[in-house]
Structure formats: structure tokens, C-alpha cells
Amino acid sequence: MNDFRELENELRKLRPARPSPALFERIGEALKESRAATAADSSLERQGFGKARHNWWSLGFGLAAAAVLILFAVVTIERRQEHRQTTAQNSPASETQRAPAGKGSSMSRSRFVPAGGTNVVFNARDEGLHFAGGSERPVRQVRYNTQQTWRWRNPETGASLRVSYPSEEIVLIPVSGQ
Amino acid sequence: MEPIASHENWRNCFSEVAPGLLLFARQWVQSAADAEDIVQDAFIKFWRRNHDIHNRGLLYAAVRSLSLDFIRRDARRARREATAMAEAEHAVEPHFELQDDTQSALAAAVESLPRDQREVLVLKIWNDLTFSEIAGALGISQNTAASRYRYALNNLKKTFQPQ
Secondary structure (H helix, E strand, O other): OHHHHHHHHHHHHOEEOOOOHHHHHHHHHHHHHHHHHHHHHHHHHHHHHHHHHHHHHHHHHHHHHHHHHHHHHHHHHHHHHHHHHHHHHHHHHHHHOOOOOOOOHHHHHOOOEEEEEEEEEEEEEEEEEEOHHHOOOOEEEEEEEEEEEEEEEOOOOOOEEEEEEEEEEEEEEEOOOO | OOOHHHHHHHHHHHHHHHHHHHHHHOOOOOOHHHHHHHHHHHHHHHHHOOOOOOOHHHHHHHHHHHHHHHHHHOHHHHHHHHHHHHHHOOOOOOOEEOOOHHHHHHHHHHHOOOHHHHHHHHHHHHOOOOHHHHHHHHOOOHHHHHHHHHHHHHHHHHHOOOO
């Protein structure tokens, strides 16, 4: 490097251009603003920490309440299932025997008997001949779209229950050759 | 009330490093005003994060990073500036305070160096960084920094003839 000492000295004599005075002013302003912003940030952070702590408490209480509700729901469901099992075991007896008045009357009150059903075909489509399931004999496939309705009635209370749903039925009719 | 001690502190610190920082920024950005903007941003970031001013490599790395961001962000403007600079033969905004023809010739020789050599030279001569600090600022090895510096001086010696 000694070979370059003279050159390095010459280079050091070169003075880089100075920054404009406005740059000092701008930096001063920016630092002042950033100090204010930092102070505001740290105050917000402190508030945020308090708020976060408050939120953690809320979350804890919320979770505890949810856990209690879930536990309660599970216990209720289990009790209902036990009750249903008891009802299912008792039902043959209740069909053959007259329900006693008083305590058991609620069971007979909730008994529904089938009252009828309808099956309304609202569309039938002939889908032609097919060889169903690798069979050698052709079958004619007819598709029926129906609306099935079933009704139950409680003879004691007169209440009725109706269930209606659409259904699709495919009928395969064997075709015999003459 | 303004804390006078810290105010004086940044001013003293910036007065010391500003010319070298600006010169370094102008290795990428031709306009002195843009270079000042970059140096301002870098210095404020550096100062706000309470970096140790003796860890200067970080400050120069910040200037370099912001300069490269500036070029990427405003590529069209950079091309326009490069064209303008090529046409103006670097005469619009000198990088140095020139006192005589010898210094003009030397400055021209410096500006004709390849960028990778020139940035090491700028950091070494006008910013007094060690090769270790230069390596940190530019993301190169210390040996690479030293060899680029040697190449730069070699090239200058060939092209620069003292008058």
C-alpha cells in the first residue's frame, strides 16, 4: 500500500460537497416529530398492554362460560337419551295397556298413530330399454317423480303430524319378445 | 423543552458524517437533492433506533439500501438522470469542492472508476471506514473490499497524472 500513499494523500485533499443547510433543518424537524411519535407510541403501547390484559381476562371468562355451557348441554343430552331409552322400553306396554292417569298421562298424550299417507306421481318418464346388471333380457326403465306425504294423529289431543318429501323411483319392467 | 444535549449530539454527529454519506449516496443517485433525501431517511432511521454511531457500517448499509430502493422505485427517472448526466459530463452537481485543475482531474478519474471499486474507495478515503466496516456495509468479504480498493488505486494511478 506504500506505493499508493501519495495518491491517497491527494485523494484525501478532495473535500466532498457539503450538505445544504436545509438538510439539517429537515432532519431536526423529522427527529422532533419522530420523538413526539415515539412518545405517543409508547403511551399507546402502555394503554394497549392494559387493554390486552383486560382482553385476556375477558377471553378467560368467555372460555370458562363456554365450557360450563358445553358441559351442561352434554349432561342434558345424555339425560334425554336415557329418557328416550326408558320410553322405548316402556312403549310396548303402553300400547297394550291403558295408560294410568296422573304421572303416566304425559306419555299417552304424546302418542301418535299413523293416519294415512299419499304418494302423488307428478312426473313419469320412459327412459327406454336397458340391459340392467349385465342381463341378457332387456328391461324398460321408467322414472317416477313423486311427492310422498305421511300423516300421524294423536287421538287424545287431536294433534296431527305431517311429513312430506319428494322422492324418485325407477321401475324396471321386463320386456318379453313375441 | 427541547433536550439540548441530544439535539447537539445529532448535529455534531451528522456534521461529521454528512459529506461522506452524501458522496456515498451519489454513487447511485446522481441528483444531490435525491441523495440528501436518502441520507436524511437513513440517518433518521439510524438515530431513532439508537444505533451506536461507532457502528458506522450500519449507517452506510442503510444509505446503500435506500439508494438501491430509490433506483428500483424510480427506474424511469434514474434512466432519465443517467442520460442527462451522460450528456452533461458530470458538470451539473460536482461531488467534490474542487480548488484547482489537479483536483478536477483527480475527481474525474475517481468518477470514471467502476462502481464496485469506487464505492469502496469512497468509504475508505472520505468516510474513514475500515475494511471490516466496508465489508459489513457492502455485504462483501473483507478481502474483496481490500482488493477492490487496491484495484481502484491502481486504476487511478494509471489514469491520473498530477499536473
